[in-house]
Amino acid sequence: MRAEIFLQGLISFLIVAFGIPSFAPILGPIAAALGYAIFWRAIRIYPFAKQRFWRACLWYGCISLIQLSWMTAIEYQGFYILFVWLSLSLWLGMQFGLLSVLIPYNRSLKLPRILAIAALWTLLEWSRYYFLCGYSWNLSGIAFCNTSAIQFAAIFGVLGLSFWVIFVNLIGLRSFLKKGIANYLIWLGLAFVPYLFGWGHIFYHEKHMTEDKQFSCLLVQTGLLPSEKTPIQGKIRAFISPYEQWRKILVHLKEHQDKSPDLIVLPEAAVPFSSETNAYEFKVVEQIFFEIFGEIPNRIFPEMLSPYGDPSTFRVTNLFWAQSIANLYESEIVLGLDHAEEGGNSYNSAFHFIPFSTALTRYDKRVLMPLAEYLPFRWLMPLVKNYGISDFFTPGTNASLFYGKVPLSASICYEETFPDKVREGRLNGGKLFVNMTNDGWYSSSRLPSQHFEHAKFRAIENGIPLIRSCNTGVTAVVDSLGRCIDRIDQHDGKKKLQSGALFASMNLYEYSTPFLFWGNWGIVFLSGLFFGIFLCFKKQFHW
Structure with missing residues (x-):
């Protein structure tokens, strides 16, 4: 018996732990249909709640260790990130242990209990968005990412898919226990619902797309x-001059000089220095432009006045470089830069440039990373000082848009994984999501892939396309159905970091979705309702 239980636990562990696109996409649909059910079938024989709790805690905690293994990339984070990795995995394991207490000991599962368990897991996943800066990784619904079932997110978002994963697994568990063809057919039918919806969703919207x-x-x-982009203590020799960093960007752009893009996007914190720091000699900047593009008219350079430069010193800012590119290509530009204000506040920002215009607009990142971008507790200051961190960003306050050829809704890095944050930009009138990211802090890990998986959900939830520019990561163009049109991966076939410029055309087809109407609150309300009914009537009806 013990050997059988261990084998079931191991098989279910391998299916769920690796059943996400960044590991083994083929296992995703299996995890979504029966990965959890196999485990619950094994532990339901234990009569005491604490027995089921600790076994489930260990099982899911180890799954989280696998899925969050990108946190073991300690080169730039230091060893403290291993403590964060272990703590998060234990926390997630305890949540799943709490959930598994509701699996009844050696008796059948009734539908109200099934709905309540799926509802509780959904509420637990939703609650993570409000822990410190918010935690949004390894949601159960991610298992559907590389299948047509991802289209189901248009109704209740990724949390709705998480609800469906747990619900279907519990129906599967019930069919294993009750047996019978009818029960198996019900389970298989429910498992296929998201896929059938996805095929219909794609078919309908493809018919309505126009060119x-x-x-x-x-x-x-x-x-x-990171050590090449900014000076880091102990890695100073790796730092590349900001002039050379801009030169490299211009060389990549030069490869597409014969094209006329509507928009150019550079990544988060694209180059060192704050946006308005007069860090560059104008003559050197001018010479670099001439070396790369040949003879170009001087009118492409903006007037050397604040915030572009200082005429008294003949020095210019990062904004000067960006506006010059916008003028040269006659294209809008969005790029990420740090921004400091006289009052002392500094921001992780995105800037929008329009050719030959001084109408410069800015968006400030709202979801900041603990320790790296903000300090959640003062007692952590000695820890971050060990890594040379002494200044922190101020969070932005609103989902402002960039207005040009089309209204652009910007997000910076981790913000992209928060459905309701991204949805705000769409509600404000955004027609295209633009994300700027730097996943290089966890180089040679699965973080870039997992980050990109979340991006595809945002496009489907809101019914508009999404583009992303990464320092290192997955630079990509995604249509409003979450399909990748083109991409640059973090590494090439030889595991070398890739750089370059991706030119792509996309269809700006948009559509309204139920998720756009109710956001996360739709599935949260239903989950609260299911769980509340269960708590109120479970004894009366012996659920």
């Missing part, structure tokens, strides 16, 4: 490690 909404973009991936 008159084409939009072109040029996305730059710089391919620099």
Whole structure:
């Protein structure tokens, strides 16, 4: 008996732990249909709740260790990130242990209990968005990412898919226990619902897409490690001059000089220095432009006045470089830069440039990373000082849009994984999501892939396309159905960091979704309702 239980636990562990696209996409549908059910079938024989709790805690905690293994990339984070990795995995394991207490000992599962368990897991996943800066990784619904079932997110978002994963697994568990053809057919039918919806969803919207909404973009991936991008203590020799970093960007853009992109996007914190720091000699900047592009008219350079430069010193800012590129290509530009204000506040920002215009607009990142971008507790200051961190960002306050050829809704890095944050930009009138990211802090890990998986959900939930430019990561163009049109991966076939510029045209086809109407609150309300009914009537009806 023990050997059988261990084998079931091991098989279910392998299916669920590796059943996400960044590991083994083929296991995703299996995990979504029966991965959890196999485990619950094994532990339901234990009569005491604490027995089921600790076994489930260990099982899911180890799954989290696998799925969050990108946190073991300690080169730039230091050893403290291993403590975070272990703590998060234990926390997630305890949540799943709490859930598994509701699996009844050696008796059948009734539908109200099934709905309540799926509802509780959904509420637990939703609650993570509000822990410190918010935690949004390894949701159960991610298992559907590389299948047509991802389209189901248009109704209740990724949390709705998480609900469905647990619900179907519990129906599967019930069919294993009750047996009978009818029970198995019900389980298989429910398991196929998201896929059938997805096929119909794609078919319907493909019929309504027109070719008159084409939009072109040029996305730059710089391919620099953090130590190459900014001076880091102990790695100073790796730092690349900001002049050379800009030169590399211009060389990538030069490869597509014969094209006319509507929008050029550079990644988060694309180059060192705050946006308005007069760090560059104008003559050197001018010479670099001439070396790469040949004879170009001087009118492409903006007037050397604040915030572009200082005429008294003949020095210019990062904004000067960006506006010059916008003027040269006659294209809008969005790029990420740090921004400091006189009052002392500093921001992780995105800037929008329009050719030959001084109408410069800015978006400030709202979801900041603990320790790296903000300090959650003062007692952590000695720890971060060991890594040379002494200044922190101020969070932005609103989902402002960039107005040009089409209204652009920007997000920076981790924000992209928060459904309701991204949805705000769409509600404000955004027609295209633009994300700027730097996944290089966890180089040679699965973080870039997992990050990109979340991006595809945001496009489907809101019914508009998404583009992303990464320093290192997955630079990509995604249509409003979550399908990748083109991409640059983090590494090439030889595991070398890739850099370059991706030119792509996309269809700006958009559509309204139920998720756009109710956001996460739709599935949260239903989950609260199911769980509340269960708590109120479980004794009365012996659920």
